[in-house]
Amino acid sequence: MANNKLNTDGIFLLEQPFVRVPYENYRRIFRTSQRNVEKDFGPLQNASNDLVNRARAGTLNDEEALKSIDSMIGRVESLKRKLSDLNENAGKPTLDVMRERLNHLATIESIQSTAEPEFSRWADTRLDRWLVDWTLRNGKERTAKRIARDKDIETLVDIDLFSDIKRIEDALARHSCTEALAWCSENKSALRKIKSTLEFELRLQEFIELARQRRSEEAIAYAKKYLVPWQGTHFEEIKHASALFAFPPTTTCGPYKRLYDSNRWSNLVRSFRLAIYDLNTIPNEPLLHLALYAGLASLKLPACYDIQTKNVDCPVCDGESAALRAANGKESDVVMTSASTEFNHDVAQPNSATLTTMAISSPMSGSTSVVTPASFSSESQPLGLGKLAEEVPFSHHFNSTIVCRITGKVMDGDNMPMAFPNGNVYSLEAMQDMAAKNNNFVTCPRTGTTCTFSELRKVFIS
Structure with a gap:
């Protein structure tokens, strides 16, 4: 339950324009009403002062007084109709929109966990709003109107x-x-x-x-x-x-x-x-992009931009570039992931695991290799979500992990990484299972290299 606790403050960070737009609309309506009042009340006040001054001077007869008063009443009634029409046609609908949007946001305050069905429904509506925002920014007005109508969110979009x-x-x-x-x-x-x-x-x-x-x-x-x-x-x-x-x-x-x-x-x-x-405090980027940035920033690794480590299952690696097509169909060894998200980035990796600013040391070779952003392949330009991910920083992992390509399990002190003589790395558990089935021989799935289990060497992460 602690992990599913709803971060209300974080949700509201992206919702300011959601409320600000109708507020700004109502401010404009109020200013228009104010200008109308000032425009019509000036002549009214002048006519009233003139009437009082003439009455005091004794130069005003009853007929002129009644005519002046009727004129002022007519002007006031005209102003009243004008303000009433403005309120009915613009003011009241805008207030209704503000009320709908505030009620929509108020739903969040009664939700305690992201696991609740109410939050799923609210999040679905939010996604629909973001999709409408994206289509409107890209000139697809008919599509936006269709989505808003079908999802019944006309008052929640701009x-x-x-x-x-x-x-x-x-x-x-x-x-x-x-x-x-x-x-x-x-x-x-x-x-x-x-x-x-x-x-x-x-x-x-x-x-x-x-x-x-x-x-x-x-x-x-x-x-x-x-x-x-x-x-x-x-x-x-x-x-x-x-x-x-x-x-x-x-x-x-x-x-x-x-x-x-x-x-x-x-x-x-x-x-x-x-x-x-x-x-209107609307961000220059579509709200859908801003939400995606947050998720992509937690997944983005240098491996996503290497021609030999792309994987279509990773959102950041998304896109059918020529480099990705060249890498498709080949196997890999080990993948660097965060503790909570384990996407395999190592497609067609010729050597050991590609890690985010981490070194892989092997007693067998006595060498250490480090992969950094500077080693990206210029031939592999990301498309789709990968293009969005270019604008966000790399994810920062306090505790990095590597995952075995064969078993999909995390390699740690109890399940040590084991390196073939050619440098490819798999988990101890996978190698032991393979050796038990093949008379103590193990085979690298990628290269087909075969050796005895005793020829494998433990890999230490520093």
């Missing part, structure tokens, strides 16, 4: 947010800044808090496009209206861009050729994505 992201990114891909600038206007205060320069970059790009089309007068007017307010922090960029009038779009002058470069639009797409992710 399809609307990523739809907006895709809409704006598509506009930028069409060389239009209009949608992105509208988004910046809606989130001006939040962007200012995180010191984002996205709006300036968009304004600068629009100025560059005017210069590209040689519309000089419009470009100058645009710069005065939208770029000059940024001169306190971006004076050098503005000064640099102003010289575009002297250079045509076909210029070969490096600094101005880069300003005219169409790849700037791709940079704007990335800048926008980083800004909106930052505002």
Whole structure:
């Protein structure tokens, strides 16, 4: 039960954006309501003050007073309808989403062990959420909607947010800044808090496009209206861009050729994505990748990246590279593993066990060999999960173990590693069993080398 104890804090580490996204949506709705109130209450207050002043001065008759009051009542009723519609169409649905998500997270607090069925169900739902997140980030919106609908998790995923992201990114891909600038206007205060320069970059790009089309007068007017307010922090960029009038779009002058470069639009797409992710505390990597990183980091060994030690049964070794295909079908000797996870990495290993920064010493040869990350084969580039694993550190084992390829059992002081004259290593138990069945002769499964049991030598790990 102790090993199955639920790590609630660890689970919540990845759940901040899960709650933050609807919270940020509701904040925007609240700000919109606040702007509507301020916009309509200003004229109301002015009309009320004017009515009081005229009444005190004795210049207000009953008919004018009733007309002024009716006008104020009409304005208040209009504001009430506007706020009510906003709440029904946006505020209430967002609150319902927040409530659903908080209830989903609250389920964890009542679960004590990962072995409980409730946790399995919760974890399945979490995986579905992560799959939807991954599909949305990769532009597979229809697939995401289908998964959300089939799994009944529409309120637990951010399809609307990523739809907006895709809409704006598509506009930028069409060389239009209009949608992105509208988004910046809606989130001006939040962007200012995180010191984002996205709006300036968009304004600068629009100025560059005017210069590209040689519309000089419009470009100058645009710069005065939208770029000059940024001169306190971006004076050098503005000064640099102003010289575009002297250079045509076909210029070969490096600094101005880069300003005219169409790849700037791709940079704007990335800048926008980083800004909106930052505002909603969404990680740049898919949540599915972050979860996989944690598991792969505990399995990743140098053996996973060696052409002769790859194994398709290991997640880190995943991928059908040419090196892996060349190694398929061959046998191996000993595998280095952690105490809790025993994946065989030694496919087609010509010598003794490949260990993570460990040395294998043999009294027979008097030599010691160490395998380190520097010895990786350049021909064996990982694919699939192995590609993800490239970005995580190697697993750190306080107590490393080696496993016999024949029996699959850990070799230790009671089951010593035994080395053939050719250097291949198997467990004492496997060798004794083989010798008992073959008149004291043992055969290396990989090379077919045969010798007597007495010719085997004990291997000591240092």
